[in-house]
Amino acid sequence: MTQIAQRARTVDRDEARVDARLRAVTRELQTRGVGHHHAFGDMVDHLADLVLGGKRLRSLLVMSAWRTMSDSDLNLGPALDVACAFELLHNALLAHDDVIDNDDRRRGQPNVAGRATADVVDRGATAGGAVGFGVASGIIAGDLLLSSAHRLVSSCDAPGDVRLELVQVIDDAVVAAAAGEHADAWFGLGLEESDWSRVLRTIELKTARYSFQAPLRAASILAGADQDVRAALDEIGRRLGVVYQLRDDVLGVFGRPDVTGKSAQGDLREGKQTLLVAFARTTPDWARVSHLFGSPALTDAGAEQLRTVIRDCGALERVERTIDAESDAVRAIVAGAGFVHELDELLLDVLDRSAERAA
Known part of the structure; x- marks a missing residue:
């Protein structure tokens, strides 16, 4: 087998591992939803569909970068948990972003807010009440995913000092994304012009930090770089x-x-x-x-x-x-x-x- 083919095979295996771990995480959320109001269970089901879609850019960046800097699979468990945490973080931010932008679709399908809105319309809710319920569902879904991302990292099977560093990476990424999203909303008001330097700074905060910088930093911490x-x-x-x-x-x-x-x-x-x-x-x-x-x-x-x-x-x-x-x-x-x-x-x-x- 050529080196390129072997690398592709490893990426495929890692993608399958990430998918399996994410399914386990979402199943746990669904199990914990049992016993609460049925609408909460429906929302968690919608949330699981959101998490299990997408391209896996961030999780595979963590796994692939970690592998290039590590000489064994001994830390596969922590690497997998951290990789999945970035997927949860990404989907949390998408859920909140859709609410901010008043979007009810994601990846060509109704998102969490959109599905929740449609569900209660079918049950007889007013249009205004249904939209408000959809907004609440999108916010709560994002909150659950943020909490799950932090929990995965803080409980991963890595030495205590490494876990603390990884938690800090996730926390810094969330703060940066929040600052970038807030700046985006502010400049969207038209009260103050957003020049090219401000646009680039917002991109660095809103996209670069959690999608590229933080996954690479986490991989390097796990590998002891x-x-x-x-x-x-x-x-x-x-x-x-x-x-x-x-x-x-x-x-x-x-x-x-x-x-x-x-x-x-x-x-x-x-x-x-x-x-x-x-x-x-x-x-x-x-x-x-x-x-x-x-x-x-x-x-x-x-x-x-x-x-x-x-x-x-x-x-x-x-x-x-x-x-x-x-x-x-x-x-x-x-x-x-x-x-x-x-x-x-x-x-x-x-x-x-x-x-x-x-x-």
Whole structure:
């Protein structure tokens, strides 16, 4: 078996292990829901469906990075628990994010709030009451997942000092995500313009910290890596998160919905403060279409006008250059860090996947 095939097989095994552990965690939540009101049990069932979907980016980043820095499977249990904790954290933030954005769907299906709303409408609830119940369900589901993520890490079978470090990593990631989400909501009010530096800072807090920096930091702690390795991975993780989110923002405006699975109008209708908009707003052309941005009544034609201005004023090109610059910086850090070859390959593969996702 070639080294590439063997690595792919290991990733497949780890993905199966993560799925099995997540099923066990969600089954435990479902069991603990028995005996409470039936609506709570329904909500926990919906929550389990949310957790068991998705791409497993964060958990597999933990597992793969840990494997490249560790010479045995002796710590597989703690690594698996920490990897799953990041999946729980991710889904907790998604549940809360959907509530904040008034979204009732996720991954093409009704999310926790959407399913709870539909359930009580079917039972005869008023429209307003049903929406309020859906919002409450989304918030509570996110809270349960946050608690479960902390519990997995704090009870993992690792030495006490290692557990404390891992709990701190998770806690720091939650605080950063909360600060980034709150900044996003603040700038969405239009009371204060969000320039390019603020957009990038929000991305680092809201996306990079918990999706890339924290998983890599946790993997390095589990593997007992030295401080130089941890510092290099921290900087790489920050830049990977920026690349990932900037590409996501571009796809949110210029991507093909049949390929990406997400609307190419949602960000424009919502008035999402992306780097595309921060750059476009500084040009004279933006005045012609600014009234369309953030309009709940945005039409296909209006969205196309916004895309045309964002493209023609050079904002799209500037974002692409930023993605290229951040990608080059990651490659330079990897080249100079002296990591083992397997870790180099992993990080560059994650970079390529983040920068060149389907259009």
